[in-house]
Amino acid sequence: MADNELNTNVQSITGRSRDECMDKLYDKYGTNFQVLGCKTRLSAGFLGFFQREQIVLRYQVTNSSLEQSAFTRKVNYPASSGHTRVSSTGGLPLQNSSPIIHSHQDSFLQKRDEFLTKVNPTVTNNLQIGQLTKQFDQFKNEMQEQMKTIVQATSAEKEHSSILKIQELLEENEFTKSYIKKMCSRMKNEFSLEELDDFDYVQTCVADWIGENIPIAFEEKKSAPKVIIIVGPTGVGKTTTVAKMSSRISIDYKKNREKYKYPPRIRMITTDTMRVAAIEQLKRWAEIINVNVDKAESSEDLKILCDSYVSNSDYIFIDTSGYSPNDYENIAKMRTILNVKNLNENVYLAITAGVSAKDLENIIRNYEGFDFKSIIVTKCDETTSFGRVISVLSEKNKPVSWITTGQDVLNTIQRADPKWFLKNLSGFKINAEHIEKKFGTADKETE
DSSP states (O other): OHHHHHHHHEEEEEESSHHHHHHHHHHHHTTOEEEEEEEEEEOOOBTTBSOOEEEEEEEEESOGGGOOOTTOEEEEOOTTTOOEEEEOSSSSOGGGSOHHHHHHHHHHHHHHHHHHHHHOTHHHHHHHHHHHHHHHHHHHHHHHHHHHHHHHHHHHSOOOHHHHHHHHHHHHTTOOHHHHHHHHHHHHHHOOHHHHTOHHHHHHHHHHHHHHTSOBOOOOOOOSSEEEEEEOBTTSOHHHHHHHHHHHHHHHHHHOGGGOSSOOOEEEEEOOOSOHHHHHHHHHHHHHTTOOEEEOOSHHHHHHHHHHHGGGOSEEEEEOOOBOTTOHHHHHHHHHHTOOTTOOEEEEEEEETTOOHHHHHHHHHHTGGGOOOEEEEEOGGGOSOOHHHHHHHHHHTOOEEEEEOSSOSTTOEEEOOHHHHHHTOSSOOOOHHHHHHHHOOOOOSOO
């Protein structure tokens, strides 16, 4: 009968260490328990990974009626253990009791380890493994702290003055952090110390790198009619840009009639039927160059108009509605309207020069569905910092084809050119003769 009672009272508890298991037992039973055995096992981990060792302690409650009462409280283990233990007495703290109690505590801990070793010989190895693991963790933490100190010291090491000056210039022009980091890394890798001492040389090279990193779109030669569609968020100047591009063609014809067999035939279509002001604005500009403006409210309307223009047009400009780049529903509707088979269009994304880098990345991402070939940077007269645009276009590898300045329709649009961006960088000393030779002359020919 006693054996059966003993078996039914055998329980187990798990912890990261033997001491942790003992702490739990002291918290719950005080000293009214007996340890029967100890073994080590691996936890399940996640998908079989990150397994950790667990200690399983088998024990028996010796007097359940004496389970720790509400008056029990924690006191210190002997100094050698570094843990706490529960006093099941209602009297004085154990540390104030007689030395005999402490000797019993030490004796208990010693006999406990001897008993566990006799019950399970593998416990000795487990104890050694636990000690080694603890030492390894301590060593690892020390190494991590040392590495952190080394990294901080390296980062704090003073950079060459030329690199710091270039970094300041890039920050002044509001290039992105990632772009600046790449430039600084390239300077460290490609310049010798002697070259870094020559700031003018460094500055010239960095300006060349910036110019080389500005992707420029070259128009494909397509048979007439050339269908030009401009998309983009509201307020970027799409309607004005349509007027500027068409006016540029008319002006070029008047200046260079020998290039043309006949006056260029230009058509304009707007899908922005909700904004009456936009339609009226486009009509006023169209009248100046003697062009009519038609409206298309659906994909079918657009197809009918384009089909009717195929045989008697050289250029078909299509203006579109502007929406927030986060207005996915209306952007999708506009994409549906422009989805005309065999249109063979050139799609441009219009963005303002003053747009933030984060917003520009968002605009590019949300207008990818239009399969735009290049970007038109508008309102370049409204900012003095072009680093944001240069950074994002370079990092996203999106070519720029046109830049516009001012509200005047005539003579305020030009082909994109690295030299223009370089000359408009703040603080940089640009060698005009050098960049003219390196980057050549921008294509002034009409599309």
